[in-house]
Amino acid sequence: MAKTAKEKFKTYGNVFDNFAVRNLFELSSKGFFEEDSLSPISIGKEANVFSAKGKDGPVVLKIYRLETADFNRMYSYIRNDPRFLNLKNQRRKVIFAWVQREYRNLFRAREAKIRVPTPFVFMKNILIMEFIGKNQPALKLKDHIPKNKKKFYLKIKKYIRNFYKIGFVHGDLSEFNILNFDEEPVFIDLSHSTMIRQANSMELLERDVKNICRFFNKHNLKLDYKKELKEILS
Ligand SMILES: Nc1ncnc2c1ncn2[C@@H]1O[C@H](COP(=O)(O)OP(=O)(O)O)[C@@H](O)[C@H]1O
Ligand SMILES: [Mg+2]
Structure with missing residues (x-):
C-alpha cells in the first residue's frame, strides 16, 4: 500500500x-x-x-x-x-x-x-x-578557496558595508557562513543578524570583520581589521 x-x-x-x-x-x-x-x-x-x-x-x-x-x-x-x-x-x-x-x-x-x-x-x-548551487550545494568558503582572493574579499567587504548602511550586521560571519558559488560570495545563516541600534551590535560587527580578515590573512592577504572596519563604517 x-x-x-x-x-x-x-x-x-x-x-x-x-x-x-x-x-x-x-x-x-x-x-x-x-x-x-x-x-x-x-x-x-x-x-x-x-x-x-x-x-x-x-x-x-x-x-x-x-x-x-x-x-x-x-x-x-x-x-x-x-x-x-x-x-x-x-x-x-x-x-x-x-x-x-x-x-x-x-x-x-x-x-x-x-x-x-x-x-x-x-x-x-x-x-x-x-537552493544555492548547481546540482550539488555550493561549498562553504572554507572548503572552496576563491581563485581571486582579493576580489572575493572586496565583495564580502562591500556586502558587510551595504548591510551596515541599512542598519544591520550579519553577526555570525565567517568562512562557515559564506558560500563560494561560482567564485561569488553568498551570505547564509542570517539568523543572528540584527539591527545596529541593538546594544551589542558594534561588537558583533567587529567580530565579523575580524573573522573575515583572519581567514583571508591565513590565505596571504595582508588585512588590518581595524583599517577594514573603519572603511566599512565610513
Ligand atoms: N540556501 C542554501 N543553499 C545551499 N546550501 C545551504 C543553504 N543554506 C544552508 N546550506 C548548507 O547548510 C549548512 C548549514 O546551514 P546554516 O544556515 O549555516 O545553518 P547552521 O550553521 O545553523 O547549522 C551550510 O553550511 C551550507 O553548507
Ligand atoms: Mg552556519
Whole structure:
C-alpha cells in the first residue's frame, strides 16, 4: 500500500518529530516542495538543512529542532533585538521568532543588494529558501578557496558595508557562513543578524570583520581589521 506523505516524513529516521512532520506535510501540501524529494545537506547544532524539489527549482529547508541544546544561547541573542522585545523565555516562541527573524533578515539583505538565498516561506520552525548551487550545494568558503582572493574579499567587504548602511550586521560571519558559488560570495545563516541600534551590535560587527580578515590573512592577504572596519563604517 502506498505510504501517505506523513508516513514518508516519519521514515526520515529520527530527524523529524511529530510536530515537524505536521508542518512539513502542510508545506508540501501547499506545493512549496515535493514530499519525496528531501535530501539531507547538513546537520547543525540547532537546525537540519535539506534540499528538495520546489515549484520552480530546487529549494532548501532549514528545520530548527525544538529540543535544541543551544536554546539559551538563542534566547540571549534575540532578547535584545528591538523587533522582538516582548519575547518571553519560552522555548517554542523563541525558536519560531528565530526562524521569522532569519526570514526577515534575508529580505533586508536582498534589499541591500547582498547575494543571499531568496527566502520563500517560513512556518513555525521551518524556513524554505532558494537552493544555492548547481546540482550539488555550493561549498562553504572554507572548503572552496576563491581563485581571486582579493576580489572575493572586496565583495564580502562591500556586502558587510551595504548591510551596515541599512542598519544591520550579519553577526555570525565567517568562512562557515559564506558560500563560494561560482567564485561569488553568498551570505547564509542570517539568523543572528540584527539591527545596529541593538546594544551589542558594534561588537558583533567587529567580530565579523575580524573573522573575515583572519581567514583571508591565513590565505596571504595582508588585512588590518581595524583599517577594514573603519572603511566599512565610513
Ligand atoms: N540556501 C542554501 N543553499 C545551499 N546550501 C545551504 C543553504 N543554506 C544552508 N546550506 C548548507 O547548510 C549548512 C548549514 O546551514 P546554516 O544556515 O549555516 O545553518 P547552521 O550553521 O545553523 O547549522 C551550510 O553550511 C551550507 O553548507
Ligand atoms: Mg552556519
